[in-house]
Amino acid sequence: MFKITTRSKISKARLGKLETAHGMVNTPIFMPVGTLASVKSVSPDELNALNAEIILSNTYHLYLRPGEKLIKKMGGLHKFMNWDKPILTDSGGFQVFSLSHRRKITENGVEFKSHIDGRTLFLTPEKVIKIQEDLGSDIIMPLDQCTDYHDSSDVVRQAVARTTRWAKRSKLAHKKKNQLLFGIVQGGISKDLRTLSINELVELDFPGYAIGGNMYPFGEKVRNKKQFLPMLEFIADRLPAGKPRYLMGVGEPADIIEGVKLGVDMFDCVLPTRLARHGVVWSAKEINLENGNFKYKRLNLRKSEYKSDKKVIDKNCQCHTCREGFSRAYLSHLIREKEILGCRLLSIHNLHFLTNLVIMIRKSIKSGKL
Amino acid sequence: MFKITTRSKISKARLGKLETAHGMVNTPIFMPVGTLASVKSVSPDELNALNAEIILSNTYHLYLRPGEKLIKKMGGLHKFMNWDKPILTDSGGFQVFSLSHRRKITENGVEFKSHIDGRTLFLTPEKVIKIQEDLGSDIIMPLDQCTDYHDSSDVVRQAVARTTRWAKRSKLAHKKKNQLLFGIVQGGISKDLRTLSINELVELDFPGYAIGGNMYPFGEKVRNKKQFLPMLEFIADRLPAGKPRYLMGVGEPADIIEGVKLGVDMFDCVLPTRLARHGVVWSAKEINLENGNFKYKRLNLRKSEYKSDKKVIDKNCQCHTCREGFSRAYLSHLIREKEILGCRLLSIHNLHFLTNLVIMIRKSIKSGKL
Numbered sequence: 001m002f003k004i005t006t007r008s009k010i011s012k013a014r015l016g017k018l019e020t021a022h023g024m025v026n027t028p029i030f031m032p033v034g035t036l037a038s039v040k041s042v043s044p045d046e047l048n049a050l051n052a053e054i055i056l057s058n059t060y061h062l063y064l065r066p067g068e069k070l071i072k073k074m075g076g077l078h079k080f081m082n083w084d085k086p087i088l089t090d091s092g093g094f095q096v097f098s099l100s101h102r103r104k105i106t107e108n109g110v111e112f113k114s115h116i117d118g119r120t121l122f123l124t125p126e127k128v129i130k131i132q133e134d135l136g137s138d139i140i141m142p143l144d145q146c147t148d149y150h151d152s153s154d155v156v157r158q159a160v161a162r163t164t165r166w167a168k169r170s171k172l173a174h175k176k177k178n179q180l181l182f183g184i185v186q187g188g189i190s191k192d193l194r195t196l197s198i199n200e201l202v203e204l205d206f207p208g209y210a211i212g213g214n215m216y217p218f219g220e221k222v223r224n225k226k227q228f229l230p231m232l233e234f235i236a237d238r239l240p241a242g243k244p245r246y247l248m249g250v251g252e253p254a255d256i257i258e259g260v261k262l263g264v265d266m267f268d269c270v271l272p273t274r275l276a277r278h279g280v281v282w283s284a285k286e287i288n289l290e291n292g293n294f295k296y297k298r299l300n301l302r303k304s305e306y307k308s309d310k311k312v313i314d315k316n317c318q319c320h321t322c323r324e325g326f327s328r329a330y331l332s333h334l335i336r337e338k339e340i341l342g343c344r345l346l347s348i349h350n351l352h353f354l355t356n357l358v359i360m361i362r363k364s365i366k367s368g369k370l
Numbered sequence: 371m372f373k374i375t376t377r378s379k380i381s382k383a384r385l386g387k388l389e390t391a392h393g394m395v396n397t398p399i400f401m402p403v404g405t406l407a408s409v410k411s412v413s414p415d416e417l418n419a420l421n422a423e424i425i426l427s428n429t430y431h432l433y434l435r436p437g438e439k440l441i442k443k444m445g446g447l448h449k450f451m452n453w454d455k456p457i458l459t460d461s462g463g464f465q466v467f468s469l470s471h472r473r474k475i476t477e478n479g480v481e482f483k484s485h486i487d488g489r490t491l492f493l494t495p496e497k498v499i500k501i502q503e504d505l506g507s508d509i510i511m512p513l514d515q516c517t518d519y520h521d522s523s524d525v526v527r528q529a530v531a532r533t534t535r536w537a538k539r540s541k542l543a544h545k546k547k548n549q550l551l552f553g554i555v556q557g558g559i560s561k562d563l564r565t566l567s568i569n570e571l572v573e574l575d576f577p578g579y580a581i582g583g584n585m586y587p588f589g590e591k592v593r594n595k596k597q598f599l600p601m602l603e604f605i606a607d608r609l610p611a612g613k614p615r616y617l618m619g620v621g622e623p624a625d626i627i628e629g630v631k632l633g634v635d636m637f638d639c640v641l642p643t644r645l646a647r648h649g650v651v652w653s654a655k656e657i658n659l660e661n662g663n664f665k666y667k668r669l670n671l672r673k674s675e676y677k678s679d680k681k682v683i684d685k686n687c688q689c690h691t692c693r694e695g696f697s698r699a700y701l702s703h704l705i706r707e708k709e710i711l712g713c714r715l716l717s718i719h720n721l722h723f724l725t726n727l728v729i730m731i732r733k734s735i736k737s738g739k740l
Contacts, residue, residue: 037703041710045694066677066703073678074699082696307436308443324415326452329444333407333436340411340710 001180001207002027002244008365012236012263015365018208018244020054020086020138021178022078027244027265028361030256030354031056031088032272036065037081040273041344042351044083050319050352051359053085056268059131059141060092063123064116068134076136088139088268090248091128093184094212097146105145107162125166126173133176141210142170144184149214156188159213164200171204182208182246189215189227191234198238208244211235211264229258236263253282253357257294260361261370267358272350277343278302279335282353283314289364296353299328301346306332319352321345371550371577372397372614378735382606382633385735388578388614390424390456390508391548392448397614397635398731400626400724401426401458402642406435407451410643411714412721414453420689420722421729424455426638429501429511430462433493434486438504446506458509458638460618461498463554464582467516475515477532495536496543503546511580512540514554519584526558526583534570541574552578552616559585559597561604568608578614581605581634599628606633623652623727627664630731631740637728642720647713648672649705652723653684659734666723669698671716676702689722691715 006015016027032039032047035058039047047055057077062068074080077087096103096110103112109124125143132140143166145159163186174181183206187194201209215228232247239245244265250256251269259267275281279302285295299306299313309328313321321331326345334342364370376385386397402409402417405428409417417425427447432438444450447457466473466480473482479494495513502510513536515529533556544551553576557564571579585598602617609615614635620626621639629637645651649672655665669676669683679698683691691701696715704712734740 036707036709037700038709038711041714043711043714065707066699070678070699074680074697080697080700080703082694082700308440310444324452327444327450329436329440330407330450330452333450337406337435339406339408340713341408341413343710344411344413344714 011261031268060095072134089137091141093144125169129173210246276346381631401638430465442504459507461511463514495539499543646716
């Protein structure tokens with residue numbers, strides 16, 4: 001399923017190929033997020049044009065609407081959304097966890113109130129596997145119990161234990177072997193609990209491992225990297241060397257590079273499309289992974305300084321938005337006026353920034369420079 | 371500027387070529403509307419792909435934001451929005467008219483409160499020409515005084531007289547001869563007043579004539595065609611035979627066909643993109659202009675019957691949305707969930723429906739069947 005073709009000699013980075021039912025994915029990879037079976041504002045042919053190899057979609061959201069049964073009836077998620085490359089679906093564990101006081105976790109599963117209509121719903125590990133079977137995604141995730149950065153170690157310990165028990169039930173329920181079921185490591189910021197979680201999951205022998213749970217406080221702008229990166233390294237070092245490692249929800253370019261250097265293979269994040277909707281784009285100042293230089297900045301195109309800026313976002317960028325010559329001034333106008341085209345053009349740029357980043361990363365690993 | 375190449379022998383339809391500073395436009399033509407320098411949700415390359423030859427933008431809206439001075443500084447509207455084919459800008463007369471109690475019309479011009487920030491602004495015929503010079507559009511419109519279907523004949527008579535006086539001032543103010551300044555015919559539903567308006571405007575010798583004012587009550591779903599079409603015919607018959615005739619704001623497919631048969635050459639409407647945002651698409655039941663059959667229907671994709679409909683909107687349609695195989699079920703899901711991609715895919719379909727309609731119309735005129 002997963003083959004590592006090159007291992008860096010100067011970092012823990014590795015180049016790999018992950019085989020799925022809908023084709024091969026080169027790693028390290030960034031996965032654009034299509035929460036509701038659509039990467040917001042972007043069409044499948046545009047995703048292809050910006051070299052997206054795999055996208056992520058959301059079990060919790062698709063379960064609520066349009067419902068996995070409908071998607072199954074329509075021929076599965078790939079056919080439904082017109083995307084024939086690989087899809088990874090997350091389990092919904094994180095979304096249910098985010099509902100905080102609107103959910104109740106028991107050993108059997110999670111009871112929660114739909115954020116759409118308030119209906120009471122119940123998800124079990126088995127149900128989550130069944131939903132993803134119906135969706136027909138290529139890589140699927142088991143239901144896990146997430147923890148918050150601020151949770152006590154007792155809470156985290158119980159979450160790790162339950163995540164393992166649920167992982168076992170998920171594995172038992174998992175029948176369609178052309179779907180790759182990953183394990184999700186929990187354990188918060190405790191080395192002991194992360195080790196415990198890894199050991200228990202590795203025993204179950206999953207074809208890949210996701211790193212879940214928060215290793216930094218929610219909403220913190222500048223991540224506490226002093227804590228985050230050593231913890232990530234600690235975890236990555238203990239995961240099986242030959243299996244893909246997926247750091248969930250991380251999409252800040254600098255974090256992707258650091259993650260790759262620590263041996264992480266897969267990333268996903270809503271950041272590129274979310275920033276776009278708020279008028280924010282990434283722009284490279286210097287990209288030279290070969291000598292370790294990767295400087296970039298965020299531009300907030302709502303700022304008045306861009307109102308009459310004739311330049312494209314980034315003159316060296318090969319995305320549709322920059323190549324076609326849409327000026328910062330025009331993009332600023334579109335975003336201010338809430339014109340859909342603005343959100344589209346910025347989303348394409350930001351997604352391209354990350355899909356292009358992982359391509360550069362792979363080249364640099366291959367050439368022995370990263 | 372305008373050359374009629376074929377005149378139908380069985381109707382008043384004609385085929386023409388309208389030369390502008392940004393290239394030639396085939397008539398009859400439908401112009402997609404890009405109110406704020408963007409055809410809502412659709413990119414310039416998509417407009418090209420669906421054979422749009424000219425688009426319309428809005429003087430009033432662009433004057434308010436981002437402002438014509440900024441657009442001029444950015445190299446004009448074409449460069450600003452990345453569209454190198456012809457652009458027609460309307461005068462803002464209709465938009466100011468729509469502000470009803472927030473505007474005051476005097477002989478000098480129109481005072482109105484901005485619908486954005488409540489600022490009091492003043493537009494004169496000269497100012498409107500100057501704004502359009504700054505925008506650099508190819509076909510420009512003079513400030514006119516619109517009337518409502520329900521206005522008394524005294525009100526309409528005064529509006530006709532003022533529209534003529536403003537047309538004279540506009541012509542005097544119009545210096546950039548590479549921009550085509552059209553006249554706008556008013557006169558409501560009175561044959562006498564329409565005749566008067568036409569006679570006065572024709573004396574000013576414009577290179578084209580737009581038909582303004584409402585010939586049916588606002589918001590009426592099924593137009594009173596008993597009244598509308600004879601009035602349109604009456605007007606078209608009295609306009610100069612060799613000049614382009616532009617029926618403002620009409621975009622219902624059936625009305626475009628009827629208008630063409632009465633000798634109208636140009637149409638514009640927000641309907642394709644507006645319907646799309648509400649989940650409504652046109653679908654042809656039978657298209658055979660050669661034997662006079664053009665049956666189509668509206669599908670409201672929000673209806674539950676489309677939730678699991680695997681068909682594309684229209685299997686014979688060559689638009690991106692239908693050709694790529696997006697199902698009604700998927701489009702229905704996107705529209706329900708307010709996913710931007712839904713609005714985009716439906717807008718493309720509806721715009722294509724009209725750009726394709728005028729192509730078929732032109733073929734049918736050429737082959738002597740319409």
